[in-house]
Structures are given as structure tokens and as C-alpha cells.
Amino acid sequence: MNRKTDFRISPLPLEDFSPLFQLDDDELRARGMKRVIADSKPGFPCRVSLDDAEVGETLLLLPYEHHQIDGPYRSSGPIFVRERATPSVLAKNEVPPYVLERYLSVRAYDGAGMMVRAEVTPGKELADCVSQLFADERARYLHVHNARPGCYAFRIDRA
Secondary structure, three states, X not given: OOOOOOEEEEOOOHHHOHHHHHOOXXXXXXXXXXXXXXXXXXXXXXXXXXXXXXXXXXEEEEEXXXXXXXOOOOEEEEEEEEOOOOOOOOOOOOOOHXXXXXEEEEEEEOOOOOEEEEEEEEHHHHHHHHHHHHOOOOOOEEEEEEOOOOOEEEEEXXX
């Protein structure tokens, strides 16, 4: 029997991105960023609201260093942030609805930022996958990525 582990999903903080929306397109381009308009739903998942943007919404597509460690698993990648994002506040063990139809890559890291396990899972099975990965006592936190495009989605910690 698999023991359930309580967890909490963390969105990225809005204040890290709000000033970027004041930049013009040339200033964004100089930073490796781009303003985009959502032309489908799903397809533009915001890392602050933890929801897909609506068609016609403005977002930034930007590089983000999501694993800031001094080691081989230091990592960054592209993310979307909605211009009018409302920060997500999730309850303990709550999975944002936008991930339920996605295929996810879930990576477990120890306290030194070294990967100790990794799985891929349908989004609707994320909670079970989290429990399996946190059953490994070495796992301190998890990073979730959209498996197909590989974009960082969010961090999960034990609650």
C-alpha cells in the first residue's frame, strides 16, 4: 500500500515578473524575452496563476532559472507569465486543474540539488506520483515540467 504524502505546489511570485511588462519589445528582446498573444487554450500555461491563458491574453515568454544550485543539475528554461496574472493560492495536496490533461515529468532532488529519482505521469495521476517520489527519504523537493515541450511548471514541497 502506498502511503500518501502531503504536499504543496508553489507558483512563481508575480513580483519577479511585473516590471518586465513595462519594457518595450526591443528591451525584452535584449533580455531574451518575447511578448506573445495566446492563440489557443490550452497552450499558454502561466507559472504565476498556474492556469492556461485565455485566447487573446498577453503573456511574456522568457527564460527562467528554476533550479539555482551550484551543481550539475542547475537548470533554466522557457516559461510563460500572463500580463494580468493573479497569483495562485493552492491548498495542501491541491493540483491545479490545468495540469490534469497534460503529461508531466517529475524530478526529485535531495538537499544538495542532486536528482535522486524521476518519473513521467499523466497530470491526473500527479498526486500519486508525488507520494511515490516522496517515499524516497532522500527526496527533499520536486520539480514538475510539461513532459512534451519540457518547460518548467512548478515546484512541489512536502507540506
